[in-house]
Amino acid sequence: MKNILSTSFLVFCFLPLYFLKIDLADYGSLNLIDCLILFYLSIFSIYLTDKLKRADFYSFVGRNKNVLLIIFFICCFLLLSFYVNSDKNNSLKSLGVLKSYYFLPILFAIMLVYLIKQRIVRLKKIFKAYLISSIVIVIISLFFILEKNLTYDYRLSSIFSSPNYLAIYISPAILLLLSMVKQKKVKQSKRFLLFLLISLYLIVILFTKCQGAIISVFLLSLFITLPDEKKIKFLLKNNKVKKLFLLFFIFANILIIFGLKPLTDYLDYDPYLNRSSLDSRLVIYEISRDIAFKNPVWGIGPANFQNVYLLNQSSYRPYPQWAVPHAHNNILVLLLESGIAGAALFLSLIYLWLAKMNKQAFKSKSYMLPACLIIFYFLIHGLIDATIWKNDYALMFWFFLIRGTME
Numbered sequence: 001m002k003n004i005l006s007t008s009f010l011v012f013c014f015l016p017l018y019f020l021k022i023d024l025a026d027y028g029s030l031n032l033i034d035c036l037i038l039f040y041l042s043i044f045s046i047y048l049t050d051k052l053k054r055a056d057f058y059s060f061v062g063r064n065k066n067v068l069l070i071i072f073f074i075c076c077f078l079l080l081s082f083y084v085n086s087d088k089n090n091s092l093k094s095l096g097v098l099k100s101y102y103f104l105p106i107l108f109a110i111m112l113v114y115l116i117k118q119r120i121v122r123l124k125k126i127f128k129a130y131l132i133s134s135i136v137i138v139i140i141s142l143f144f145i146l147e148k149n150l151t152y153d154y155r156l157s158s159i160f161s162s163p164n165y166l167a168i169y170i171s172p173a174i175l176l177l178l179s180m181v182k183q184k185k186v187k188q189s190k191r192f193l194l195f196l197l198i199s200l201y202l203i204v205i206l207f208t209k210c211q212g213a214i215i216s217v218f219l220l221s222l223f224i225t226l227p228d229e230k231k232i233k234f235l236l237k238n239n240k241v242k243k244l245f246l247l248f249f250i251f252a253n254i255l256i257i258f259g260l261k262p263l264t265d266y267l268d269y270d271p272y273l274n275r276s277s278l279d280s281r282l283v284i285y286e287i288s289r290d291i292a293f294k295n296p297v298w299g300i301g302p303a304n305f306q307n308v309y310l311l312n313q314s315s316y317r318p319y320p321q322w323a324v325p326h327a328h329n330n331i332l333v334l335l336l337e338s339g340i341a342g343a344a345l346f347l348s349l350i351y352l353w354l355a356k357m358n359k360q361a362f363k364s365k366s367y368m369l370p371a372c373l374i375i376f377y378f379l380i381h382g383l384i385d386a387t388i389w390k391n392d393y394a395l396m397f398w399f400f401l402i403r404g405t406m407e
Helices: 008-013 015-019 032-047 051-063 065-084 091-117 123-146 163-182 188-208 211-224 229-237 239-266 277-294 305-313 330-355 368-381 391-405
Strands: 021-023 029-031
Touching (some): 008 091, 008 391, 032 391, 051 065, 065 330, 065 391, 123 163, 123 188, 123 368, 123 391, 163 368, 188 211, 239 277, 239 330, 277 305, 277 330, 330 368, 330 391, 368 391
């Protein structure tokens, strides 16, 4: 069992293949990532039949009970929201979102963190598996560019259904590669190869025209490229800096949820001039906020946003996009899918992650820095997009967040 569990890092190699599915007829479907996670969770449950191993796992749970309780209650509020807002026509889709975006990634992340603590799985292998998959995606994407296989608005989506999905998937790899360049022991020949890879990633991400990804990667790249490594450590460990980031994060979300409409009115913003994706985002945030105000306690349930959104959209100004699967902001997504309690618990989990960064950030000099930066990326880009609402990067987000909060 131990040998099989030691290969669980390979799931990160297959993340982009979530679109491969097993049809379960009237019971929905299982994608490849779901199947792999269920397989390893089954092996892990057999592994825990050993009395000593089970006792050790219980000890691990006890040490991290605060984090696990927060996660447990987030899941409870998601389930309650699903129950209160259950719709026969959409129940399978809602259950699919709960399964693939929350429950399975969270359970797998907890298992993987435990296996890392037991030295059965190495964090280094997880990074390598993800990096290999992202390199394959970049190579495929370059062929799409050469063939001029772009979307109607001249953006690159490659094998993904959206340019934004492609950008979100490869962006953490850029931060990982930049962190590797930063290491002192890297040879010049390897450093040149890393810079070449980074340039290819940047070409692909620029062709996606995903402004959220480009801005987030640029800001975090500036942080990584600070000349003095001690300054990087100081900024990551400094409590004042972490409090400032948390305040910025909360303020930015409040501005998006409550403040954009008054701001655009004050600036005499006209959505009919030079229409862009900004226009659709403004309407999405405006409608999402109103839906959240009408359903503050339980939200509207997982995967119900598009249907509820379309019912309300006709009351607002028109814009060139109508199919909206989510609210394009992580906090809004949680607010709508689990109610105000679920969103508040999510924020408390972010606070715990920041508070424990002192202990976690530099236990492994090579890999904990990019692990921290990946979460920062998901949070910053998550201000203007839903970076936790898809199989592949939902798993990445929950793993690195839980890894950073557990002892």
